[in-house]
Amino acid sequence: MMSPIKLSLLSAAAFIIPILFVVLIGGYRRLLIRMAFSVSALASLISVGAGILAVSSSAAEQLILPLGLPSLPFHLRLDQLSGFFLFVVGLLSFFVSIYSVGYVTGLAAGKPVKRLIVFYNIFIAAMFMVCLADDALIFMVAWEVMAAASYFLVMFEDGRSENRRAAYLYMVMAHIGAILILLSFGVMAGIAGGFENFTGYTFDAMREAEFPLKWATAAFLLSFFGFAAKAGVIPFHVWLPEAHPVAPSNVSALMSGVMLKTAIYGIVRVTFDIINVFPWWWGMMVLVLGLVSAVMGVLYALMQHDLKKLLAYHSVENIGIILIGIGLSMIFTSFNLPAMAALALIAGLYHTMNHAMFKGLLFMGAGAVLNATHERNMDEMGGLIHHMPWTSVLFLVGCISISALPPFNGFVSEWLTFQAFLLSPSLPNPLMKLLIPLGAALLALTGALAAACFVKVFGVVFLGNWRGLSRPLLTKVTEVTEAGWSMRIGMMLAAFTCLCLGILPAIIIKWMDVISEELLQTRLITTSGVYDWMWLTPVDPERASYSGPLVLIGIAAVCAITYLLLHVKPGKISRVPVWDCGFKKLTSKMQYNAVSFSMPFRRIFGFLFDIKEQISLLPQRRHPAFPVKSSYYLRVRDRFWGWIYKPVIDAVVLLSRKAGMIQHGRIHVYLIYSFVTIIVLLALL
Incomplete structure (x- = not known):
């Protein structure tokens, strides 16, 4: 049996096969789509197995590839943390690849499907390599390949100015983040191996180094803001609602579901594994930015009427919730409270997995709606539950999950985050005892606003009457058809995973709890495993417990009793005309x-x-x-x-215009420039 790290490498290498299919059978469109995405699904499933084995294993595996630069080979490592993220990326990629068979087949004949297949597979393989990287060189190579591939995916419909603008903005933000991450690695490598050579570029060398506080702070701030630019943390979020809506929906599902999580992986890896010593104010900064992102993200989403842009803003919100858990864990660790730090970290990581599943499901559902209606504006939809019943039910599962309602998965991770907040009185700092409960109130506000937002989404899109009478290309609701079976299967698998993560959290947390032992030298299971798989008790049974199976049984029992009471006798339910406020007939307006x-x-x-x-x-x-x-x-x-980006853009445009004044188009003027430059250089030397 292959070791987990070799299995993960096999998975990453298997994504070359669909690219070869583009060359070999590119002329057979349907056959190419089915074979390419089937292999992508299989390769993703292999990585899921490798991630499960890595998290279940007690030791990390390392491998050196004779690639890269001379004397600077690529170092790979598969431990519990990277195995967990490999599992999350692979699982959603498996669902989305199955979904893509039907979704890409339904695209217009003139769309560049070959290009989509090539960059789709490069994109997933690069995310796998980011999780496996164990030195700064291969990490940055994989990071940049991931950014370049996603750039071309956002540019899929390059004939539209909206796509070109979004892709350009995304690439600018991605490179700003990459530069900050590279500078962070440079600081840590310099401290680890000296600034005269490159021996400190491996993560092992960085782990063994002792960072002075000022250099550790510089490295942390550079890396955090670099990864925050990729994750869409406010105020670095402006690219996200521009890029995600214009990309194909299967790509949007991956970008929002798992690409943002590679940035979370980078934050956890650098903070808890490489630097591993940090003052409390680092965690407070992460916590505050997480709270701001969560609240502002959901408020931005509430204002949207573009379905995919609304979902993109909810990614900002959920990245904020993940950062809340990470920030609390950093604060608890700095005050030497390992059990509480483990709880907060597990809450953040569990929400990482949950968000990948329900956001992937929602973007797949949005893609099915977009394919059927050719419309992203929710005000041009309505009544789709009668024509797309499968998509409606599966999208409703995603709505319930992201709204943190039991028995689905979003409730569990946010409940764990609240439990971490409630432990803040144990902190010795009086100021934080006062401020952190305010954070819990903001998180509660975020949950309420998210529920309101998805009441709006589901009600406007799937309920009511059809509003699309103003559409010249789609004037009849009867033209709307249900998604194909491959698209339904991909959504059903994601919906089933959301349910399993919601009703069996104790089993999943017991499996992933080794991550907290790896990073924090303590396990949450010592205080939460009292009642085995049925009860989740993150602190102790007397304080708080949650049973997903019992909640599911209770909800099912209430629904069954209500149904029986209303249907046991004929005539209990009668249909009558809707009260129409005195109007002759209700209309969509x-x-x-x-x-x-x-x-x-x-x-x-x-x-x-x-x-x-x-x-x-x-x-x-x-x-x-x-x-x-x-x-x-x-x-x-x-x-x-308007506050940050527009002034910078205006300044760059102004400087460009001023610089353009030196371009006269006269050869003797350019010769003068060259002569002056030579004189200045000679004077300086």
């Missing part, structure tokens, strides 16, 4: 849409956004109270764009 649903939230939290709202009326001559025609205009913009 009389029902709530996405913009009207979010109006109360705009009134309360509008000061956080740049909002422009206009109502224009064309009154009749007889009486102005009865307008002939009315129009409504709403624009909600991100204030961070």
Whole structure:
């Protein structure tokens, strides 16, 4: 039997096969799609097995590849932490690859499917190599390949200016983050091996080094903000709602579900494994940025009427929730409270896995809706539950999961995060005893707003009447058809995983608890395994417990009893006309849409956004109270764009124009420039 690290390498190498299919059978479109994504699914499944074995193993495996630069080979390592992230990336990639067989087949004939297949497979393989990297060189190579592949995937429909703009913005932010990460590795490698050679470029050398506090702080801040740019942490989030909506939906599922998690992996790897000594204020900074991202992300999502952009902003929110767990773990570790630190870290990592599953499910559902309606604007949808019942039910599972409602998985990880918050009175710092409970209140607000947001999404998209009468290309709701079986299977697998993670958390946490032992030298299972698989007791049974199976049984029993009471006697339920407020017949124009649903939230939290709202009326001559025609205009913009990014862009454009003034197009002027440059260089030498 192959070792886990060789199995993971085999998985990464297997993604070359679909690229070869593009060359060999590129002329047979349907055959190419089926074979390429089938191999991608198989390769992803192999990585899932390797991740399970690595987390279950007691020792890390290392491997040196004779590649890279002379005297600088590639070092690989598969331990419990990298195995966990390999499992998460591989599992969602497996679901999405199955989904992609039907999704890509349904794309228009003129779409560049070959390019999509090539960069899709390079993208997944690069994410696997990021998780396996054990030196700065291969980490940065894999990181940049992942960024380049995702750039071309965002540019899939390069004929649209929206895609080109989003891809450019994404690449700029990705490179800014990569530069910061590279500088962080440079600082740590210099301390580990000296600044005269490159012996400190391996992570093993960095782990053995003792970092002075000022250099450790520099390395941490550089790495954290570099990874935060990739994760979409506020204020580095501006690329995310631009890039995710324009990419193909299967790519959006991977970018939001697992690409952002490679940044979380980098933060945990550098902080807890390589530096491993940090003051409390590092954790406080991570916690505050996590809370800001969680609250602002869900508020931005509430203001959207573009379905995929709304889901993209919810990625900002959930990355914030993950950072809350990581920040609390750092704070508890700095005060030498290992059991509490383990609880907070496991909460963050469990939400990492949960978010990958339900966000992948939601983006796959959005892709099915987009394929059926050719529309991303929720105000042009409605009533899809009658025409897409499978997609509606599976999308509802994702809505319940992301809203942190039992018995699905989002509830468990947020409940664990609340338990970590409730342990803050154990901290010796009086100021943090006061401030951290306020963080718990903000997390509760985030959960409530997320539930409201997905009531809006599901109600506007799937319930009510069809609103798409203004669409010239799709004027009949009868033209909407259900997704194909491969797309349904991919969504069903993700939905089933969300349910399993929600009702069997004790088993999953017992499996992944070795990560806290690896990083924090303590195990959560010493205080949570009292009642085995049925009860999750993160601290002690007297303080708090949760039983996913019993909650599921209770919900099923209530539903069954309600059904029996209403259906046991004929005539208990009768259908009557809906009360229509005196109108002859309800129409689609009389029902709530996405913009009207979010109006109360705009009134309360509008000061956080740049909002422009206009109502224009064309009154009749007889009486102005009865307008002939009315129009409504709403624009909600991100204030961070105006505060941070627009001034930088304007300054760059201004400097570019000023620099363009030296371009005269005259050869004698350019000769003068060269002569002056030579004189200046000679003077300096």
